Amino acid sequence: MQKSLEYVDKVVLVFSPACSEAKLLRVKLLLAVKDYSSVISEAGYILKEDENNLEALLLRGRAYYYLADHDVATKHYQKGLRLDPEHSQLKKAYFGLKNLLKKTKNADDNASKGKLRVSVEDYRAALALDPDHLAHNVHLHLGLCKVLVKLGRGKDAITSCNEALNINEELLEALVQRGEAKLIVEDWEGAVEDLKSAAEKSPQDMSIREALMKAEKALKMSKRRDWYKILGVSKTASVSEIKRAYKKLALQWHPDKNVDNREEAEAKFRDIAAAYEVLGDDDKRSRYDRGEDIEDMGMGGGGGGNPFSSGGQQFSFHFDGGFPGGGFDGGFPGGVDFNSIFDLGTS
Known part of the structure; x- marks a missing residue:
């Protein structure tokens, strides 16, 4: 994909700098390599020349979508659908986003209402919609981890927190929740390690310090004689x-x-x-x-x-x-x- 992008830059656009098809091809390639900022700027240039360019609206909307700026993405899809209500790709992108946001809201609402098992299924259903949407899925993985911790399902919670941390290793709450999950599975040393790291990142957070103290006590107790x-x-x-x-x-x-x-x-x-x-x-x-x-x-x-x-x-x-x-x-x-x-x- 990167080689194709270089070819378009060095050959096609050099000889045909005004070719709209070549410009759109370049934007598509930028989207494929996940250079979303460049997609937004390049598609923006195309839209300045032709504000009704449906392909540019679609591509720019998708870039905002993958950056989790869903409101702006929705506006691009809606504008394109007003111009062409039957545009298949715009319809798919628009309704796909609506479905994702609906399932996410259901998961969050059920979690806040204490309907934990239902929310687990909602989070998993939302995650299945677009595995590549990392900027949004990181929060779904975190939400799922928190619910699984409350349910006492430590092993599954660790997996979900790991998914969140693989996307964003600086996500403090995921680190804390993974520490709590390790307490559930009696990985005392792992829990202390995670919570100590979280406490170092946020030394003023008393709730993290309390969780660390609990983990350290559990580790100490695990090493004493079991009478x-x-x-x-x-x-x-x-x-x-x-x-x-x-x-x-x-x-x-x-x-x-x-x-x-x-x-x-x-x-x-x-x-x-x-x-x-x-x-x-x-x-x-x-x-x-x-x-x-x-x-x-x-x-x-x-x-x-x-x-x-x-x-x-x-x-x-x-x-x-x-x-x-x-x-x-x-x-x-x-x-x-x-x-x-x-x-x-x-x-």
Whole structure:
């Protein structure tokens, strides 16, 4: 296409500078290579010579259309259709634009009214009308991403935000929404990266800073020990369920019962004890669920160092449960008496 444009410039228009067909051909080639500003200026020269040139009106209207200046594009199409109501290309361009704007408005309206699933279909229908209309589609992709985030469809939302950012990598809102979408799919590091980048671009935006803080907290929480998983209970487990799980696992992994894999047993035994220390205490459990750093208070198992120490104080317990080998004697977080696991009962 670029070579054809060069040929028209260097050959055709050199020998026939006044040829209207050659000028229109040049404008068509400029439109094909997406040089919309040049289309507007070149078609404008043609219209100064002949204000009723339908081809020039069509081409100039399309350039404004692809720049998302839809009002001006509409005026060009309407003027051409007043001159020739049956002009097929002008009719197609005009009604195509009307349809696009209608579907876009439906999508935006349904999104604002909370009709999220309907708006998803509207946005997708609008995007299907003209995949090449990037200046307009960037906003459709962004609108779709925002709705998908609200619906909790993180993976689809990321795809839509990526489409928007591929068109305009500086689109701040798309970056923020992609960060929110990554939180949904539990890509904590990706969410922090996007939201940190957005915060750097707009340091005064408190909503972005709040979203970043939420992402950083989620990332931090993702790296801490999951005491519920260690005890094999749900986050809604009752006190009695936690006690039963603790008793069962502590007996299963007591080092004196695992002489062949004593190191593994001791490690699991420590984790089980540390998990019960947190989840077996209402106050610590509540603070853990809120995301507070229980480990920073000296809890075992999550912060490195000696998992049996707390605040520099060494806790110990003595178990004499009839296991072969004389019983396990070791530091125990929180001063929990392991003998008590036999007295926990099931309630």
